Amino acid sequence: MARIVALHTHDVRFPTSRTLDGSDAMNPDPDYSAAYLRLVTDAADGLEGHGFVFTIGRGNDVQVAALRALEGHLLGRDVDALLADLGGVWRELVHDSQLRWLGPEKGIMHMAIGAAVTALWDLRAKREGKPLWQLLSSLSPEEIVDLVDFRYLTDALTRDEALDILRAAQPGRAEREARLLSEGYPAYTTTPGWLGYDDAKLARLCREAVADGFGQIKLKVGADLDEDVRRLRIAREVCGPDVRIAVDANQRWDVGDAIRWLERLRPFDIAWIEEPTSPDDILGHAAIARAVAPIPVATGEHGANRVLFKQMLQANALSVLQLDATRVGGVNENIAILLLAAKFGVRVCPHAGGVGLCEAVQHLAMFDYVAVSGTAEDRMIEFVDHLHEHFVTPVDVHDGRYFAPKAPGAGTEMHASSLAEYAHG
Amino acid sequence: MARIVALHTHDVRFPTSRTLDGSDAMNPDPDYSAAYLRLVTDAADGLEGHGFVFTIGRGNDVQVAALRALEGHLLGRDVDALLADLGGVWRELVHDSQLRWLGPEKGIMHMAIGAAVTALWDLRAKREGKPLWQLLSSLSPEEIVDLVDFRYLTDALTRDEALDILRAAQPGRAEREARLLSEGYPAYTTTPGWLGYDDAKLARLCREAVADGFGQIKLKVGADLDEDVRRLRIAREVCGPDVRIAVDANQRWDVGDAIRWLERLRPFDIAWIEEPTSPDDILGHAAIARAVAPIPVATGEHGANRVLFKQMLQANALSVLQLDATRVGGVNENIAILLLAAKFGVRVCPHAGGVGLCEAVQHLAMFDYVAVSGTAEDRMIEFVDHLHEHFVTPVDVHDGRYFAPKAPGAGTEMHASSLAEYAHG
Structure with missing residues (x-):
């Protein structure tokens, strides 16, 4: 019987603040980082499960400490038993009453549990020789709902409603899987839009995005309204009328600010307004959505858990749900969120970028396409061309599309050399 | 010029799970704990600022790591400058963009900031020779709104609306302060109600609560409906019809469960139903409140920040707001929440118990009475008779009332001997 014999953690930080990559109205100087977990077993196959939480620098050590706090739950455990009941593992970790007090189900402790759960999925996918999206897409509706709390x-x-959604998507699974392998899944790019870039760099990156086949780009806004109008004008001129341009305020505004700001940005044919205010403000997002319609409101990368997403959907507070691979409780909670979105008929356009978020979240979007919503219409995964070289199975994005990963695993494994070279402290 | 020369942290855990003190439907075996912070200066007065986050055991080490992550902000800083602008300090800590990513404004990192902010208030109150409630109550409306983000x-x-609220409360300040010093502030007790106690202990503690002058007690419910009905019947028989009995489900139910459960408990004249479901579920609490009216819905001890409370009030989701001293970003964010409650005309009945929550939160309730809402009508502070002996200035509760603390500080200082004796690991 194989057991988990070690949880190795790594505090990995990339000095991205030097180049203002990732700069926006709320995050002027992020150092893209990962609190990284390796689950080691004593199985003869030598396979490890890898997972991480994306952070932007300071405090990554606290996030690593939260990973270590899970040792008591995982060390010495029977690997086969754990991997056979990942729904049960999720419940065990999330409902540990003492750890739960530290959230509940939000923030550092919850994200740590998410990384551990995803590391277990990575291990299971490697053992089964499948990329995670294909592993999830091969499960029966009953097996999938058992993963959800x-x-x-x-x-x-309800569980029965979720089963109905999954059963309705069963007929086309094989065809959609084949299509993903041949044609990929749509992407959009945020590479041109960081706030710290000058006009020449903005225009050059917009041109490159269009040439690279992206049908949508995204600009950061929210620090200065006149500047935003100027930058949007440049982007619209370079991209032409047919490329969609979304804008992202990164939580900078109060409700009234968002409504006033959008009046000035509206003439530029905005694809969506992202994170207009606090990610916790369900009623605020709903008020903004009513006021700025028909401009879609997008949010989710900082949505703490499934309860937040449930309410965002109940309140018509978002029309673009931006799933994030490492903010909530890992693969299992993201399946719950995908099912909620399907129930409410809302499109999912995952948040990515950061460290490894593209590598991780593509599996969830592709699983959604094959086995949950059954559609990729008007949906796309964010793409930012940063730091992919540090991953063992980097994304394959070209012609404006994510091509389906074929390597076993969850996409979450970094090169040992990168873990060593960018080790903090 | 005095500077902060050290942040000492302590991982303090009391083995309360041995006696089932604190046991409820979600937390069967808590070990009441504190992630504790001491701010040391090089001033000649030798005064220190103490603050803490209450936790229930496992993960307290992670909470301590989060306190240490604030060293970069506080170590070496000019004490007078910090204490003269605690609104600015709050903003600096909460809006540190890299640390903010770990919440944002929720969970372990946010609670750590709260403890640091409260430790600074403790230091300021000691330096000014006043208990915190009197210090806060001596500030002008303009000084108070400057503390709020x-x-x-x-x-x-808005800031102007908050100023209006505070100015309206100015006339009676002196009279209410005198009344607090002579008559105290109402309390209710949870001591009888823990789920792990047997019937004889429940009945005995109910009798003692009535004899001690408490006008309200609280019982834990939510694990088993028939058991809850049985225990409520015992409590109602012992207490008689004139003592109010609140019930607390500690987040155990979904929305539908809560509504069904309350139908069975309704005949016992319930004073309020506390934490019926997820503390994040604003819309769920609102649905429950509509269904169980006129039974009041109470929540707040796990409310992550002011944005959550704003929405709870906007949605009529609660009619009893349970302020907690260590869950949000410290004294400053709790002032924001008190102002929101005053704006919406909702009564505040603080959560307490745990480790030192009574000692800390009484200052906020008393400040609210003197300078914000101006009323204690139908309001009371929770009281649990646990662990007070570990505090340098333990609460003075008798005749069913909290008597106003007179010692300088925020009430947050533990005895050095307790920090040493219950040090973990």
């Missing part, structure tokens, strides 16, 4: 969801989504 | 609040409460 419906606690606090049943006023919006 | 109105970001994300302005659709519900």
Whole structure:
């Protein structure tokens, strides 16, 4: 019987603040970082499960400490038993009453649990020789709902309703899987839009994005309205009328600010307004959505858990749900969120970028396409061309599309050399 | 010029799970703990600022790591400058963009900032020779609003509206302060109600609570409906019809469960139903409040920040706001929440118990009475008779009332001997 014999953690930080990559109205100087976990077993296959939480620098050590706090739950455990009941593992970790007090189900402790859960999925996918999206897409509707904790969801989504959604998507699974392998999944790019870039760099990157086949780009806004109008004008001129341009305020505004700001940006044919205010403000997002319609409101990268997403959907507070691979409780909670989005008929356009978020979240979007929503219409995964070289199975994005990963695993494994070279402290 | 020369942290854990003190439907075996911070200066007065986060055991080490992550902000800083601008300090800590990513404004990192902010208030109050409630009550309306971060609040409460509230409360300040010193502030007790106690102990503690002058007690419910009915019947028989009995489900239910459960408990004249479901579920609490009316819905001890409370009030999701001293960003954010409650005309009945929560939160309730809401009508502070002996200035509760503390400070200082004796690991 194989057991988990070690949890190795790594505090990995990339000095991205030097180049203002990733700079926006709320985050002027991020150092893209990962609190990284390796689950080591004594199995003869030598396979490890890798997972991480994306952070932007200071405090990454605290996030690593939270990973270590899970040792008591995982060390010495029977690997086969754990991997056979990942729904049960999720519940065990999230409902540990003492750890739960530290959230509950939000912030550092919850994200740590998410990384551990995803590391277990990575291990299971490697053992089964499948990329995670294909592994998840091969599960029966009953197996999938067993992964989901419906606690606090049943006023919006019951287990039976989730089963109905999954069963309705069963017929086309094989065809959609084949299409993903041949044609990939749509992407959009944020590479041109960081706030710290000058006009010449903005224009050059917009041109390159269009040439690279992206149908949508995204600009950071929210620090200065006149500047935003100027930069949007440049982007619109370079991109032409057919490329969609989304804008992202990164939580900078109060409700009234957002509504006033959008009046000035509206003439530029905005694809969506992202994170206009606090990610916790469900009623605020709903008020903004009503006021700026038909401009879609997008949010989710800082959505703490499934209860937040449930309410965002109940309140019509978002029309673009931006799933994030490392903010909530890992793969399992993201499946719950995908099911909620399907129930409410809202499109999912995952948040990515950062460290490894593209590598991780593509599996969830592709699983959604094959086995949950059954559609990629008007959906796309964010793409930022940073730091992919540090991953063992970097994304394959070209012609404006993510091509489906074929390597076993969850996409979350970094090169040992990168873990060593960018080790902090 | 005095500087902060050390941040000493302590991982303090009391083995309360041995006696089932604190046991409820979600927390069967808490070990009441504190992630504790001491700010040491090089001033000749030798005064220190103490603050803490209450936790229930495992993960307290992670909470301590989060306190240490604030060293870069506080070590070496000019004490007079910090204490003269505690609103600015709050903003600096909460809006550190890299640390903010770990919440944002929720969970371990946010609670750590709260403890540091409260430790600074403790130091300031000791230096000024006043208990915190009197220090806060001596500030002008303008000084008080400068402590508050109105970001994300302005659709519900502006700075000018807050000023109006505070100015309206100015006339009676002196009279209310005198009344607090002579008569104290109402309390209610949770001591009888822990789920792990047997019937004889429940009945005995109910009798003692009535004899001690408490006008309200609280029982834990939510694990088993028939058991809850049985225990409520015992409590109602012992207490008689004139003592109010609140019930607390500690987040155990989904929305539908809560509504069904309350139908069975309704005949016992319930004073309020506390934490019926996820503390994040604003819309769920609102649905429950509509269904169980006129039974009041109470929540707040796990409310992550002012944005959550704003929405709870906007949605009529609670009619009893349970302020907690260590869950949000310290004294400053709790002032914001008190102002929101005053704006919406909702009564505040603080959560207490745990480690030192009674000692800390009484200052906020008393400040609210003197300078914000101006009333104690139908309001009371929770009281649990645990662990007070570990504090340098333990609460003075008798005749069912909290008597106003007179010692300088925020009430947050533990005995050095307790820090040493219950040091973990």
